[in-house]
Amino acid sequence: MKYLFQPPAIPSIPVSGEAAGYPVLRIFCVGRNYAAHAAEMGVAVDRDAPFYFTKNPQHMLASGSTLPYPPGTEDLHHEMELALAIGQPVFRATAEEAQAAIYAYGCALDMTRRDLQAEGKAQRRPWDLGKDVEGSAVFAELTRAEAFGAVRDQRIHLEVNGEARQDATLGELVHSCAEVVAHLSRFYHLAPGDVIMTGTPAGVGPVVAGDEITGGIDGLAPISLRIGAAE
Template sequence: MTWAIPCPPQPSLPIVGSDDRFPVRRIYCVGQNYAAHAREMGSNPDQDPPFFFSKPADALVADGATVPYPPGTDNLHHEAELVVAIGIGGANIPVETALDHVWGYAIGNDLTRRDLQAAAKKVGRPWDMAKGFDHSAPCGQLHPVSTSGHLTAGAISLSVNGDLRQSSDLSDLIWPVADVIAYLSFMVVLAPGDLIFTGTPEGVGPLVQGDVCVVEIEGLGQLTTHIGSATA
């Protein structure tokens, strides 16, 4: 078989302690999965079930990279997140066995064009252009479960130019990782290579050109993203 156009490169993540890479199929993201963040965004965490949006796999950005300030926004926001990598797919996965489907964990930053998101919410439109734009998914090295274990607790924080913006604990997730996997697998068939960004704590805020954004999760290290100049 020959391709009509050049075949796009396969998005992937580096793996800690290995020259192998983890191929990425899809990126799912959980909205408002920390109670305080749900409240700061005007939602009631006691009433809402988990909901999801997506980013394209080629929106991944490596640790240490410079992300150009995206067009179409004056209010780019950071969102520190734990990322789950699926190694075994499935549908209707029970909560009790959901963690068996996890290959590893990484640090993520769900970059968001907040003004576009607010405008979309106001008129009931999709969030695609607010969440799924180019370079919108910085993600660090993948830590295999065999070395990291399952992360049910641990500090998660984000700083900008050394100033602490977000600080919480993974134990504060409204829907823990196993519940997220089980619920999502009821909605779609999960497959090896899928990533799940599990939600961000309170304290989201703006990034401007020249900022250095660092996300840290206990046991996973740090993810650094530089915000560059606006694209032409």
């Protein structure tokens, strides 16, 4: 098949100890998966089931990149997250099957145009303008699940210009990684190439041009991002 223009390359995330990267075909994101973050947003956690939004893989950035301050917003926020990568096909999975399907974990940033997200909420419209933003899905190197071990009470944290903003543990996840994968697999045929961002703890806040974001999760490669001037 010939194309009228050259399509973009498939984005990928480096994997610790691997020469090849993990190609990303879809990005799913879990909303309000930490009770304290839901509270700071003025909403309650739905403990019965997780809910989701998506990001375009073409909006990915690698850790260490510079993100020009996005257009159309005056309130760009950081959100530190644990990401997981699917390693085998899974559909209508049990929790055990879902856990076995997780290939790797990594640090991620969900950069959010909070004012546009709030506008969408107020008008009962989708969050796309606030969440599915160019450069809004930032990923650090992945670590294979067997090397990382079980998701327990590992610390998850984020700093802006060296000042602590977010500090929690993965034990505070409302819906565990296996629960999220199992639930999502009721609605999608999950497969290698699918990445899930599992939600952010409390402490989200604004960043401006010139800010340096750093973050980490115990046992995983750290993440960083610089906010550049608007283009």
